[in-house]
Amino acid sequence: MSDVRKYELVYILSPDATEPQITELHTQVESIIARYQGEFIKTENWGRRRMAFRIGKHREGTYVLEVFTGTGELTKELDRRLKVIDHVIRHLIVRVDEELRVAERVRARRQADVDRRIAKGLPVGGPSRRSRDDDGDSDSGGETEVR
Amino acid sequence: MADGRRSGGGGRGRGEKKDGEKGGPRRGMFRRKKICKFCTEKVDYIDYKDAKMLLPFVPERAKILPRRISGVCAMHQRKLQTAIKRARQLALLPYATD
Numbered sequence: 123m124s125d126v127r128k129y130e131l132v133y134i135l136s137p138d139a140t141e142p143q144i145t146e147l148h149t150q151v152e153s154i155i156a157r158y159q160g161e162f163i164k165t166e167n168w169g170r171r172r173m174a175f176r177i178g179k180h181r182e183g184t185y186v187l188e189v190f191t192g193t194g195e196l197t198k199e200l201d202r203r204l205k206v207i208d209h210v211i212r213h214l215i216v217r218v219d220e221e222l223r224v225a226e227r228v229r230a231r232r233q234a235d236v237d238r239r240i241a242k243g244l245p246v247g248g249p250s251r252r253s254r255d256d257d258g259d260s261d262s263g264g265e266t267e268v269r
Numbered sequence: 270m271a272d273g274r275r276s277g278g279g280g281r282g283r284g285e286k287k288d289g290e291k292g293g294p295r296r297g298m299f300r301r302k303k304i305c306k307f308c309t310e311k312v313d314y315i316d317y318k319d320a321k322m323l324l325p326f327v328p329e330r331a332k333i334l335p336r337r338i339s340g341v342c343a344m345h346q347r348k349l350q351t352a353i354k355r356a357r358q359l360a361l362l363p364y365a366t367d
Contacts, residue, residue: 132318132359173360183360187318214358216317225313232311 126219128163128191133204133213134183137170143209144184151188154199160192177211191219303340307349315348317355320362327353331363 131151135144148165155162168185177183190196197215204213239246307315316322326334326341326349333353336346356362 134359174357174363175360177360185359212359214355216355221314228313 126191127193127217128189128219128222129197129215130218131188131190131200131213131215132185133210134173134177134185136178136180136209136211137182137184139184139209144186147207147210148186148188150203151200154203155190155192155196158192158196158199160190160196163189163191165189180211183211305340305342305345307345308342312345315345315352317352317359318361320356323349323353323356323362327362329366331366 133147135147144167152162166187168187170182170184172182173180197217201213201215204210236246306312326339328334333350336343339346341349353362357364
């Protein structure tokens with residue numbers, strides 16, 4: 123269970139990278155993933171975006187996101203390769219499985235809580251958090267919708 | 270002079286603290302109770318790729334907004350912090366602006 127690691131890779135290509143270059147790099151990434159027995163999940167091309175600050179002499183870049191599973195070895199290899207390629211001006215690999223799992227658990231617990239409250243016939247939405255001085259218009263929004 | 274100041278300051282400091290403990294909440298000004306945006310909207314995962322969502326938490330100078338001002342709870346502030354820092358690495362958010 124815990125040995126399947128999910129990663130997100132985002133890289134920024136220089137704005138003068140051509141369309142074939144972009145697709146070529148994508149296939150390259152995919153083949154590396156395949157070579158390390160990783161599983162490719164999805165890709166997203168965000169297109170050309172203005173960056174918040176200059177990197178090198180560039181003000182904008184083409185962002186590409188890749189999601190995949192694999193091992194630490196794989197990310198190491200990807201990291202090494204991306205560093206070498208000239209028209210990749212920045213890249214970031216983030217491991218996301220643990221955070222997503224935590225988020226999933228929190229959501230499940232909340233759902234269970236809601237179900238239990240409905241079963242008991244109690245009002246849904248936590249034990250009254252706005253007990254003292256009732257300035258409550260703004261924070262009652264989420265709580266009073268469902269009874 | 271320095272001596273006098275120091276002792277005076279200390280004394281006042283203590284006095285203030287006592288004041289705060291006693292009548293803090295109902296002292297004159299009306300302060301709205303802050304609520305965590307992520308808790309009310311039930312956001313479980315703060316995505317570093319969503320720059321638009323992070324933008325309100327990095328005002329003007331692009332510094333991370335302290336939670337004493339935004340009212341974000343400790344857990345979400347922690348997650349927000351990593352998300353902002355990741356977004357900065359990808360130039361989705363600025364490190365600083367002047």
